[in-house]
Structure formats: C-alpha cells, structure tokens
Amino acid sequence: MNVIQVNELNVYYGERQALQNINLSIPEKSITALIGLSGCGKSTLLRTINRINDQVQDMRTEGDVLIKGVSIFGKEVRTEMLRKRVGMVFQLPNPFPMTIYDNIAYGPRLHGITKKAEINEIVEKSLRAAALWEEVKDNLKQQAFSLSGGQQQRLCIARALAVNPDILLMDESTAALDPLSTQKIEDLVKELKEEYTIVMVTHNLAQAARISDQTAFLLSGEVIEFAPTFDLFSNPLDSRTGNYIMGRFG
Template structure:
C-alpha cells in the first residue's frame, strides 16, 4: 500500500478577485508520478506552486485550506519555508542554471544549508549529477560554465541542483516544453528512474507525455479538479464528459 506524500483538502486560492483554485481535494501517493493536465490558465501550475508555497511570493494571493505533507499543514505559521523548499524541490519550464560552473550550480543548495566540506560536496555533486543522468556527459568539465550546456543538459542540471539538497518531493512545471524530442525522451526516462526514490508531480501540456510517464493523472479546468484517477483509466475510460472532450482534442 502506498502512503500519501501530500494530502490536500479544501484548497482555495484567489489572485485578487479571481478564484483560481476551487475546493481542491487530492491525495498524492509517495514514490509515484502524478501528472497535472488541462488547458492553459486552468490552475494546474498554480496548484503545483501551492505545494511548496511559491505563490507566497506573489502579492494579492489569498490561500485557504490544508496541504499536509507528513501530516503537517505546510501553511501553518511555524513552518519554515526555506526548509519546506529543501524538502520539496522545483524544476521550472525553462532551464535556469545560475551563471556559475556546473559544479557550483549543484553545490549551491548544500552550501546555502551550511555544507563546507569539499569531499562531501564532491560526493553530493557526483551523486546528484548521476541521479540526473548527466554525470558521464559533464564529469570532465565541472568547472565549465553551466550556460554552455545544451538546453536538455541544462534542464538535467537543474534537476541535479534540485536533488542536491535531498528533497523527498520533486515538482516539475512543464520541464520538457522548451526541449527537443531527444532531450524530452531523456528527461521522461529520468522521471521514471527518479520515482524509485522521489514523489514527482509534473505539469504537462503534452497528453502523450502524461500517458507515458505518470501513474496517476489529475485533470484541471477553470480552477476545478474535474477528475483524478490512475492514468490508464483516466485516458481510456474517463468518468467525466469534460475529461473526454479534453483528451480527445475537442477543446483546449
């Protein structure tokens, strides 16, 4: 029996007057891949960002409801957001390496959290780059600037950077939308490997991708969670007509 890594109850989010997420209830299983699908502006990226409180950075956002990670509501006042974001990593749509060396990109998080021992940093950097399936391609050029890598390599570097602080949960916001098909395939393969050790929640516009890599899929529309089920079931036998219309391309 899989345990729930994240349990969301009665989540509502407003941008000013706009009701962007409406009474969301969802349990996300640990060490699995959950895909969030739906047309642009339907709330899926907003929902993803509530899971590590990235929306806190936006003015005028009001959030109510409960998001439990390990039975603690991450919106409780005593939660330290820095520690929360260490536990719940984020990979964005466009690769965003820091203008530093490959090594320094991966070592950045551990250093912020007080790691100074060079041997330990070396081990973390290697382990994280191996975890992101990038080590063999960059091991001889760790001092080179990360911005010299290809787009697909930069995105895997950003995954390595997220892994370096040993999160339990990895959030991915359309991580392959800026990449070519070969790089996309590598990241998809990587996601399958990472779920052995991490809980992954991924926003994707690509329904074939959701079908290929996720265990469960949640379909969002206009701020509502319309349907949430095992991916195979949701795509082959959706319960809601709106889900069927979306996955068969009638809208969106």
C-alpha cells in the first residue's frame, strides 16, 4: 500500500521553481531515501509533505500530495493535526530547553493528554522506541542539552514518535553526528520501519544504499529516477543517476 502519493507537484519560491512535476508513490512501512546535489529540491520535497514550507514567504504549490488517499492541502486539513501524523527530525538536534521528560511529554500534552500515568507511559515507550531509555531512565529530570549530540538526536526522534505519527521525515538527521552515533541512528531507523513510513534526505550515498528500500534521485528540482535502492545503485536507468552515484558530478 502506498501511504504517500505525490502528484504533479510544483513548488515555487517567488519566481524561482524549486520542484518540477514531482510524481512519487511511497509505500507504507518502508524507508525511502532522497538523494541529489545540494539545492536540488530534496528538503523542499520533504518539507512539503508536512507543510512546514507553508511558513516560507512567497512559497506556493501546484499539484497534490495525498496521505492515505487524503490531500494534505484540503480545506478540512489542520496543519497541527497533519504534523501530528507526519513527524519531522532535522539535521541539527533541536531539543527544547527543558528536561528530557518534558521534551517527550510536550506533544502529548499539546494534544490534550493530561493524566500523568498516561504521559509516563508515552515517555517510556517513546524513549524505548528511540533506543534511548536505558541511557536516560534515571535522569529524566535532567536538561536535554546535557545529552551528547547523538543522544539529543535520538531524543528528537523520540519526541516525534510521542504523538504517534504514521510517517517520519528525516532531513539529513545524521549529517552532524560522529560515525558511532550515525550507526545507532541507522540501526534505529531500520527498526522503526516496522511501524512507520520513513522518508529521509541524505547526502551520504553509502547510507542510502545501506538502509533504504527505495531511492529517488533528484536533479534541478526533478525526480530523475525512482527505483528500489539496489536496482538504482547497481543498474541505474538514467545516465545522470549513474554519473552522480559514481561521483562524476557533485
């Protein structure tokens, strides 16, 4: 089942067109990697899926994005509820200036959960899902900024999972981390796809090859090729894809 369907999507920043006629069908409970040169539209596409780009001045879209058959641009769609279903983790860890516990509890409280026992359960479940519980369970009242960079990023993943999304978007979420922390995040992402649909932007081609099920190669705002990852890396159908993978440009 395809959980995300992108149809003839065009995105403009003022007069500049950032995405051109994007068509993608992203299957449920899988990892989709978006690769390509800097400025090719990867992050724009990712941010359009949960409408974070709505906050950008002079940004406009044409076409459609459907999640489980429902347009995200429909008048009845509230952005706060969309972002509950479609969580996002950014390149740099961005924990809130509060305790580890309160970082995770923030979203559930925002969505009306007030019972402490229920919040406690969500905090533990989310931290376990992000492979962080054993490291922080005795220090939940500690400030989030006291954690290492890799731990902060896993905290941000736990925070996104706390509101029970269907989809997790990851925008170069390991780019600022050391190799060991990167490996932990990659291992975590492979586990999370059992429950979530994951779309990730990465400049690390080896990472895309290691953990994604399908990969889209973007160039100048267009999807040049979208295929199962093994096929795209081993036998690309477009010479531009092959040139990028082989490091002949970029």
